[in-house]
Structure formats: C-alpha cells, structure tokens
Amino acid sequence: MSEEAAGIPTLADARKVLASQPFSVLIGARLVEYESGRAVLEIPLRPELLQQFGFAHGGVLAYAADNALTFAAGTALGSSIVTTGMTLDYLRPASGALLRAVAAVVSAGRRQALCRCKIYAVTDDATEKLCAAAQGSARVIDSNR
Amino acid sequence: MSEEAAGIPTLADARKVLASQPFSVLIGARLVEYESGRAVLEIPLRPELLQQFGFAHGGVLAYAADNALTFAAGTALGSSIVTTGMTLDYLRPASGALLRAVAAVVSAGRRQALCRCKIYAVTDDATEKLCAAAQGSARVIDSNR
Amino acid sequence: MSEEAAGIPTLADARKVLASQPFSVLIGARLVEYESGRAVLEIPLRPELLQQFGFAHGGVLAYAADNALTFAAGTALGSSIVTTGMTLDYLRPASGALLRAVAAVVSAGRRQALCRCKIYAVTDDATEKLCAAAQGSARVIDSNR
Amino acid sequence: MSEEAAGIPTLADARKVLASQPFSVLIGARLVEYESGRAVLEIPLRPELLQQFGFAHGGVLAYAADNALTFAAGTALGSSIVTTGMTLDYLRPASGALLRAVAAVVSAGRRQALCRCKIYAVTDDATEKLCAAAQGSARVIDSNR
Numbered sequence: 001m002s003e004e005a006a007g008i009p010t011l012a013d014a015r016k017v018l019a020s021q022p023f024s025v026l027i028g029a030r031l032v033e034y035e036s037g038r039a040v041l042e043i044p045l046r047p048e049l050l051q052q053f054g055f056a057h058g059g060v061l062a063y064a065a066d067n068a069l070t071f072a073a074g075t076a077l078g079s080s081i082v083t084t085g086m087t088l089d090y091l092r093p094a095s096g097a098l099l100r101a102v103a104a105v106v107s108a109g110r111r112q113a114l115c116r117c118k119i120y121a122v123t124d125d126a127t128e129k130l131c132a133a134a135q136g137s138a139r140v141i142d143s144n145r
Numbered sequence: 146m147s148e149e150a151a152g153i154p155t156l157a158d159a160r161k162v163l164a165s166q167p168f169s170v171l172i173g174a175r176l177v178e179y180e181s182g183r184a185v186l187e188i189p190l191r192p193e194l195l196q197q198f199g200f201a202h203g204g205v206l207a208y209a210a211d212n213a214l215t216f217a218a219g220t221a222l223g224s225s226i227v228t229t230g231m232t233l234d235y236l237r238p239a240s241g242a243l244l245r246a247v248a249a250v251v252s253a254g255r256r257q258a259l260c261r262c263k264i265y266a267v268t269d270d271a272t273e274k275l276c277a278a279a280q281g282s283a284r285v286i287d288s289n290r
Numbered sequence: 291m292s293e294e295a296a297g298i299p300t301l302a303d304a305r306k307v308l309a310s311q312p313f314s315v316l317i318g319a320r321l322v323e324y325e326s327g328r329a330v331l332e333i334p335l336r337p338e339l340l341q342q343f344g345f346a347h348g349g350v351l352a353y354a355a356d357n358a359l360t361f362a363a364g365t366a367l368g369s370s371i372v373t374t375g376m377t378l379d380y381l382r383p384a385s386g387a388l389l390r391a392v393a394a395v396v397s398a399g400r401r402q403a404l405c406r407c408k409i410y411a412v413t414d415d416a417t418e419k420l421c422a423a424a425q426g427s428a429r430v431i432d433s434n435r
Numbered sequence: 436m437s438e439e440a441a442g443i444p445t446l447a448d449a450r451k452v453l454a455s456q457p458f459s460v461l462i463g464a465r466l467v468e469y470e471s472g473r474a475v476l477e478i479p480l481r482p483e484l485l486q487q488f489g490f491a492h493g494g495v496l497a498y499a500a501d502n503a504l505t506f507a508a509g510t511a512l513g514s515s516i517v518t519t520g521m522t523l524d525y526l527r528p529a530s531g532a533l534l535r536a537v538a539a540v541v542s543a544g545r546r547q548a549l550c551r552c553k554i555y556a557v558t559d560d561a562t563e564k565l566c567a568a569a570q571g572s573a574r575v576i577d578s579n580r
Contacts, residue, residue, distance in 0.1 A: 023202035026171070026193045048171045057168035058215070058228050059208025066203045082235065083203050085572070087377035087425055087522055089230040089404050091397045106408075106423050107381045114379050114423055116406070118396075133396050133404055135377060135425045137520070230427070232377055232522035232570060234549050236542045251553075251568050252526045259524050259568055261551070263541075278541050278549055280522055280570045282375070313492035316461070316483045338461045347458035348505070348518050349498025356493045373493050375524040380517065 009079050014039070014071060017079055027063055031071065037105040039071035044098045045121075055093040056121070056131075062088055065117050065134035068101035072115040073138035076108035084112075086136025094121040094131040103134075112139045154224050159184070159216060162224055172208055176216065182250040184216035189243045190266075200238035201266070201276075207233055209246040210262050210279035217248035218258040218283035229257075231281025239266040239276040248279075257284045299369050304329070304361060307369055317353055321361065327395040329361035334388045335411075345383035346411070346421075352378055354391040355407050355424035362393035363403040363428035374402075376426025384411040384421040393424075402429045444514050449474070449506060452514055462498055466506065472540040474506035479533045480556075490528035491556070491566075497523055500552050500569035503536035507550040508573035511543035519547075521571025529556040529566040538569075547574045 009017065011034040018024050018031050027049070033040035043049070043064055051057040070083045103117035116135050120128040154162065156179040163169050163176050172194070178185035188194070188209055196202040215228045248262035264277040299307065301324040308314050308321050317339070323330035333339070333354055341347040360373045393407035406425050410418040444452065446469040453459050453466050462484070468475035478484070478499055486492040505518045538552035551570050555563040 017197060020197040021202060022193050022195050023204055024196075027204070048167050050167050051169075052162060052165040057166060057208070058211045059168055059172070059204075062207035062211050062231075062233075063202070063204030066207050070203070082238075085232065085234040085520070086207075087230065087232040088207075089425065089427060090228055091404060093227075107420055114381060116423075116425075130397055133406075133425065135379065135406075135423065137379060230375070234570065234572060236549060252565055259526060261568075261570075275542055278551075278570065280524065280551075280568065282524060307487060310487040311492060312483050312485050313494055314486075317494070338457050340457050341459075342452060342455040347456060347498070348501045349458055349462070349494075352497035352501050352521075352523075353492070353494025356497050360493070372528075373525055375522065376497075377520065377522040378497075379520040383517075 008075055013079070014074065024067065027060065029064070029067065034071060034075065036075055037072065039068055039075060039103050041068040041071065041101045042098050045096060053093070055095050056099060058090060061090065061094060061099065061119050061132045064099055064101040064119055065132065065136070068103035068117045069115045069134060069136040070138050072103035072105055072117070073108070073113040076105050076113045077111070077138065077140050080141045081138045082141055084137045084139055086134050088132055088134045090132050092129065092131055094119070096121040096123040098122050100128065112137060153220055158224070159219065169212065172205065174209070174212065179216060179220065181220055182217065184213055184220060184248050186213040186216065186246045187243050190241060198238070200240050201244060203235060206235065206239060206244065206264050206277045209244055209264055210277065210281070213246035213248035213262045214260045214279060214281040215283050217250055217260040217262070221250050221253035221258045222256070222283065222285050225286045226283045227286055229282045229284055231279050233277055233279045235277050237274070237276055239264070241266040241268040243267050245273065257282060298365055303369070304364065314357065317350065319354070319357065324361060324365065326365055327362065329358055329365060329393050331358040331361065331391045332388050335386060343383070345385050346389060348380060351380065351384060351389065351409050351422045354389055354409055355422065355426070358391035358393035358407045359405045359424060359426040360428050362395055362405040362407070363398070366395050366398035366403045367401070367428065367430050370431045371428045372431055374427045374429055376424050378422055378424045380422050382419065382421055384409070386411040386413040388412050390418065402427060443510055448514070449509065459502065462495065464499070464502065469506060469510065471510055472507065474503055474510060474538050476503040476506065476536045477533050480531060488528070490530050491534060493525060496525065496529060496534065496554050496567045499534055499536040499554055500567065500571070503538035503552045504550045504569060504571040505573050507538035507540055507552070508543070508548040511540050511548045512546070512573065512575050515576045516573045517576055519572045519574055521569050523567055523569045525567050527564065527566055529554070531556040531558040533557050535563065547572060
C-alpha cells in the first residue's frame with residue numbers, strides 16, 4: 001500500500017467507501033462533505049424509509065448517526081476503523097425532503113476519535129429542523145486485539 | 146376506541162405495527178416474540194444489509210436495537226410511544242444467517258420505560274454470538290407537550 | 291410563588307441552588323457562568339477528589355457532567371427539573387488545578403432539553419485540556435406522572 | 436510484578452484498590468462483592484451526599500455507576516484498566532439507608548469489557564428500589580497508545 005493510500009481519504013475516496021457499503025446504497029445515502037474533522041451525509045427521504053406515522057424511521061436516523069460519526073472519525077484516523085459505540089437522542093419526528101447528518105470530531109488521538117453528530121430534517125425549501133443528536137467513538141482496527 | 150385497543154398489543158397486533166413500518170419491511174425484520182416485558186426481532190442477513198467488509202452494517206444493528214427496544218417498551222406502555230434515545234455498544238463484527246435482537250424492559254412507569262437489548266449474530270447451525278448491546282428509553286406520546 | 295420565581299433563574303439564584311446541594315458543597319463546585327443556554331461549573335482539584343493514580347476520579351468528572359448539564363438545562367426550563375440520563379465519554383486522565391465543565395443547550399422545548407458538556411482539566415497557568423465529553427437530557431418535574 | 440499480581444484481583448485486593456482512591460473514601464463507598472464477572476458497591480447515604488430536595492445527588496449515582504462498572508470490568512481484565520465511557524439513565528429519586536450498585540460483565544475480550552449496572556436505593560428494612568441503570572466500557576491501559 002502506498003503512503004497515500006494509508007493517509008486520510010479524500011472526498012472521492014470516501015464516496016467510494018460509501019458506494020462499497022451495500023446498506024448505504026439501499027438507504028440511498030450520499031456524502032456531501034468530507035474534510036478534516038467533518039463529514040456530512042444526506043439521505044433523501046422516500047416512502048421506504050418511513051415508519052407507520054409517516055416520519056423517517058428511528059432506524060434511518062440511527063443509520064445516519066452511525067455512518068456520519070464513522071466518516072467524521074475517518075477524516076482523523078483513516079478508513080481502517082470501526083465504530084465502538086454511540087448514543088443517540090431523538091428530539092422530534094423527522095419529515096421533509098431529506099435528512100442531513102452533520103458530524104464533527106470532538107477529540108482524536110492516533111488510534112481513537114470521539115465525534116458528535118446533529119441530524120436535521122430538511123424541507124423542499126431548504127428549512128432545517130434539528131431532529132436528533134448523537135455522540136460516538138471509533139477506533140483504528142487493531143490486528144492484535 | 147375499545148378498551149382492548151387501548152391495552153397492550155398482542156403478538157399479532159405488534160406484527161401489524163411492524164408490517165406498517167415501510168423501513169422495517171425494507172430491512173426484512175420479523176417479530177418472533179412479543180410478551181410482557183420482552184420483544185425479539187429477527188433480521189435475515191442478505192447482501193443489501195452489509196458494509197464494505199462483508200459484515201452487517203452498523204446501521205442495521207442500530208435499526209435492530211432501536212426497534213427491539215421500542216417494541217419491548219410497547220409491551221409495557223402500549224403502542225402510542227416514541228423512542229427518546231438509546232446507547233449502542235458494538236462488540237464484534239456481525240455475520241451469519243440472521244441478527245436476533247432480544248430486548249427486555251428494565252423499568253416501566255405509566256408513561257416511560259427503560260429497556261435493554263442484546264443483538265446476536267446467528268449462524269445457519271443456530272450458534273449465537275453477542276455482537277452489540279443497547280440501552281434505551283421510550284415514552285407515551287403526550288398530546289399536550 | 292411569584293411569577294418571577296417561576297422563570298429562569300439568574301446566576302445568583304443558580305448559585306443558591308448549587309449551595310443548597312450538600313454534595314456539591316462536599317465536592318467544592320462553583321458556578322462561574324449561567325446564562326441563556328449555557329452553564330459553566332468549576333471544581334478545584336484537591337487530594338480528596340483523586341483516584342489511585344493521582345488523577346481526578348472518573349466519578350468527579352461524572353458529577354461535573356451531570357450537574358453542568360442540569361444547570362444548562364435549567365437556563366431553558368427553570369429550576370424544577372430532573373436529569374433523565376447522560377452519556378459520558380472519557381478522553382484522557384484529568385489533572386491540574388481545576389476541572390471546568392462547560393455545558394450548553396442543544397435543543398429545548400417547553401418541558402425537555404438536550405444538552406452537551408465538555409470537561410477540561412485546567413492547569414495553574416490556565417492551559418485547558420479536554421478530558422471528557424457528555425450528552426444528556428433533563429425534563430420539568432411532572433406532578434401528574 | 437509476580438504473576439499473581441498480574442492476574443484477577445481478589446476481593447481483598449480490590450478493596451485495597453478502592454481504599455487507595457481518595458474520592459471513594461470521601462464518598463464512603465465499600466465493596467461488598469467482587470467475583471468473576473460481578474462487583475457490588477455500597478454507599479451509605481449521609482446528608483453530605485444529597486441534593487437540594489433530600490435525595491441522593493445524581494453525581495453520587497454517577498460515581499457509583501462509574502466505579503461499579505470499572506470494578507466489574509476488573510474481574511475480567513485485571514486492575515490496570517480505564518473506563519472509556521458510560522451511559523446512565525436515572526429512573527427515580529434515590530433515598531434510604533444506602534445505595535447498592537450491582538455491576539456485571541456483558542462481554543469481555545482480552546483487552547476490553549462491556550458491563551452493565553443497576554443502582555438500587557435500599558431502605559433500613561432492606562427494601563430495594565431500582566433508581567438508575569448504566570452501561571459502560573473499560574479497557575486495559577495500553578502503553579503504546
């Protein structure tokens with residue numbers, strides 16, 4: 001592997017990672033920002049992603065939090081990482097044109113990073129409403145664990 | 146509404162709720178147990194639910210935790226509830242024939258319940274391996290909030 | 291109770307609340323900021339607050355997170371509130387002259403608020419090092435629960 | 436260090452660790468059980484540990500959760516560990532003669548362990564009431580992080 005490959009992925013690299021996750025393709029997630037300490041994931045809302053009351057299913061928000069946190073951590077740690085855990089607080093029902101999950105690194109060492117994420121429901125006229133907030137960690141995959 | 150409808154749903158009722166969640170249908174989740182204080186959700190693993198390394202995507206486990214916790218809470222609170230939040234710790238990569246999320250009520254009042262969940266990866270020969278553990282809350286939807 | 295008393299406490303009011311918590315007096319916590327959406331708590335580190343390796347005990351950081359989150363929520367909800375839960379991630383051992391817990395409201399409704407907190411270890415020369423990060427909720431005490 | 440010292444501490448060893456934590460001495464915590472996968476910590480309630488309404492301060496419950504989780508993890512990992520994080524859900528106000536924090540290992544590898552804890556308020560006539568529930572992780576201190 002070249003030194004470049006071992007470094008921090010670019011947005012193009014990170015989009016390839018997202019495209020190589022079949023579940024992210026099923027969800028229809030797209031990575032719209034990916035830079036030092038920050039990642040933004042968007043999920044257009046379509047009927048298949050809803051729950052019985054017509055709002056985005058909590059599991060879709062949980063997917064968004066999990067993956068946005070992990071991509072944000074990846075900007076600090078590279079892409080050979082696993083998410084170790086997260087906390088997600090739901091604030092209000094999410095509906096609209098899309099979900100936007102904005103994640104940022106709070107603290108990163110060489111092997112671990114703590115990130116936070118806010119999930120917004122965005123309407124057709126681009127109004128954002130905060131729907132959930134998460135905090136979670138990722139660490140470099142450790143061959144000798 | 147009849148008194149029966151206002152009470153705790155039966156397994157058949159709960160399965161109708163699950164079937165009315167388009168995202169749960171997309172995931173392919175099925176409810177295999179639903180009784181006082183306990184709910185078990187299973188998700189057959191298929192390629193669409195995986196991440197780039199061939200394991201179940203963390204977002205699928207997060208969906209499983211979210212929904213199993215909520216159904217367990219529903220056995221105590223009825224079905225007009227929302228999940229308020231959860232914490233999910235990932236323990237090891239999940240692969241096999243299916244995911245089994247076993248959730249139980251830890252404490253329930255009239256309006257709120259705290260639940261815990263363990264998520265197992267189950268192989269074709271029915272071996273279970275613990276892959277994640279969650280703790281989360283739900284509360285009755287409050288018309289005057 | 292006057293209408294004023296039912297509103298959002300001032301810094302002086304909030305300091306009276308802190309002084310009326312015997313455990314906060316035992317810890318030696320002081321409230322240094324208290325304004326709309328934000329509260330800052332400081333705890334001078336003394337030998338009684340340490341663990342066996344000479345760092346601040348995790349329980350002291352947990353106290354700081356719990357109380358700073360609750361005071362921040364109080365700026366939005368008033369002082370008749372209870373903390374419903376929190377998540378705390380420890381980032382590095384804390385030592386120095388004092389702990390500073392900076393908490394802010396992420397989202398507040400009429401009856402609930404979600405807050406986040408960062409805990410810094412502050413040295414004698416005022417250098418801050420981030421040691422822990424928390425997310426937690428509080429809600430108004432509900433007489434008819 | 437002898438091989439014995441590197442192994443899993445006995446109850447007597449673990450009590451020495453607790454006694455070497457000045458903050459645990461200030462709190463007045465005692466370790467009443469310590470065996471494979473399980474630790475029980477008790478804290479006699481005295482006026483200094485309360486909040487303004489006469490209940491145990493949330494920070495005391497948070498200390499109890501943090502330390503009970505860590506001691507339970509120690510039964511699997513040995514005593515050179517740090518707590519990496521925890522989630523704590525408060526269920527009801529705690530009052531009575533003492534707090535009892537019962538923690539158990541959910542999953543342990545060679546270097547990490549996930550534990551859960553329930554905190555009970557115990558009255559003079561030995562009635563237990565569940566007041567809080569926690570989930571948290573610890574890992575072996577890693578010299579090359």
